[in-house]
Amino acid sequence: MATSSINTATTSGSSTLSTDVYNRVQKTMSAQNGAATKLNAALKADQTKLSGLGQLKSALSAFQTLAGSLSGGGLSTSASVSSKSVLTASSSGAAKAGTYALDIKQLAQGQFLTSDAFAAADSKLGSGALSTVKIDFGTADSKGFTLNGSTASKSITIDSSNNTLAGIAAALKAAGVDAQVVKDEDGKYALALNGASGAANSMRISVSGDAALKSLLSFDPDGTQKLKQGAAASDAVLTVNGKQLTSASNTLDKAIAGLTLKLTGTGKTDVTVTQDASQIGSNLKSFVSAYNELNKKLQALQKGDLKGDTALNQTLSQFSTLIKSGGGVSQSALAAAGLGQDSNGNLVLDDKKLQAALTSDAGALSKLFTNDGRGLADLLAAQAGSLSGDSSALKRETTLVSKEITSITAKRSSLSKALTAQATALAALYTAQAQTGSGSAINGSSGSAGTLFDMLG
Known part of the structure; x- marks a missing residue:
């Protein structure tokens, strides 16, 4: 037989x-x-929704940070950097005028893992038996692996429908993990995983089910490592006026109050903050751009991962109402300053009207957007915080x-x-x-x- x-x-x-x-x-x-x-479909749907909710929270947080930082004198401050190869700085908050000495000792980076190489990206790996790939996130150091309490583990299903390099990469992406198939100089293919930057985002990967997948994908910082680590996850390390700081990201918005720093290299530089009324127009354009980026993301989620979702619909509705009503800010004054809205819900800024308003009364223009919590930027920042807070529908759904x-x-x-x-x-x-x-x-x-x-x- x-x-x-x-x-x-x-x-x-x-x-x-x-x-x-x-x-x-x-x-x-x-x-x-x-x-x-049915279970696999339900799991995939939930993983997709969780990823979408995470994207929604991230988008709201990014907008809240920029809009909130316009408070006080933030609209009229500017920042310059002595060494642009080390970092760039933008003033969008209440930064105090002065010079700050920075020393960038290390940039933040994400963990990079690669698998063994294969002749083709679509060749079947293992038997196709139902398997689960679990990814834990945490800090890997001399003390061992410590779970990151703020990042939930991810579980990815692999079976006969996706047990190829391309299929595994697609399943990982669907779960919110940056994965792709890469081709080496010998023409062979491997799976590559890029972790989020920051020491607390190291990955520990375990596999249950197919022994072949376990041999391919397992990675334990304290034990068996079938995947090869090309780079370890690390934090950015820097000093500001002699005080040491660490950051999981190379974009920092709290190192110097009112400034957003984007680290690009290691070395020393000075950041100088000055008061400049002409900066109002530039920062208003940044505010409009940030809102439009948020609106673009909300629209994409509405058509994709969060179609019909309660938290997303609530976000869209409340932002739309606030923009259309002004939240107590004079609509006619905003229009006179050049602020409007197009049919897609994006903010538009008429530069001629803006410049005229700046020439006429820069202080009055500034108060339309930041005025002890009553300006449009103040209100939108507060709304973004409320929609992503602990008592929000977004938090409950997550x-x-x-x-x-x-x-x-x-x-x-x-x-x-x-x-x-x-x-x-x-x-x-x-x-x-x-x-x-x-x-x-x-x-x-x-x-x-x-x-x-x-x-x-």
Whole structure:
């Protein structure tokens, strides 16, 4: 009898099954695919939604930071840098005039991992058995691996539908992990994972299920490392006027109050902050650009990962209402200063009207946007904070979806164990029947103790 090379358990201790037995097991087990398919679909949908909610929170946070930093004298300050190869600085907040000495000792970077190389990106890897790739995030140092409490672990399902380099990369991307297939100088393909920057974003990767995938993807900073690490996750390290700071990102908005610093290299530089009324126009344009970036992201999420989502719809509605009403800020004054809105909900700024308003009364113009919490930028910053805060619909949905993912993952694990046990029993039964020439395993035969499913309990 011909044999199959697919590894599975048998009662004889052999590592292979006959093709006939394997096909019979596969045919009988195919009826069980529905439950697994539903769980996989539910998990993928929840992972997609969680990723979308994370993108929404990130977009709101970025806009809140810029809009909130326009408070006080932030509209009229400017910043210059003595060494632009080290960093750039923009003033969008209440930075105090003066000179700040900075020394950039180390840039933040993300962990970079690569797999073994293969001849093709679409070649099947392993048997295609249902497998789970779990990625934990934390800090890897001499003390061991410490989980990052603010970043939830991710679980990615790999089976016969996506057990290729390209399929694994796509599944990782869908779960919010930056992964891609790269081609080396020898023309071979490998999986590459780029972690988020910051020492607390190191990855620990474990695999349950297919042994081939475990051998390909496992990475434990304290143990087995099948993936190769090209770069370790690290924080940016710098001093500001002699005080040392660390940051998971190379963009810092709290190192100097009211300034946004973007680190580009290591070395020393001075940042000088001055009061400059002409900066008002430039910062208003940055504010409009930031709002439009937020609106673009909201529109994309509405058409994609968060279509019909309550938290997103609430965000769109509240921002739209605030922009159209002005929130107590004179609409006619805003229009006279050149601020309007197009049909897509984007803010538009008429430069001629803006310059005229600046020439006429720069102080009055500034108060339209920042005025002890009552300006348009103040109100929008507060709205962004409220929509992403601890009592927001966004927070509640994120918590709920995270719990659902945990529950589904547990159910998938239980189902996987049950199906494995059933397949093992089927293989043993069919192998025994093949050796004795007994009757049908599914329907039973005369004199049998019952059907297959009676035997399985």
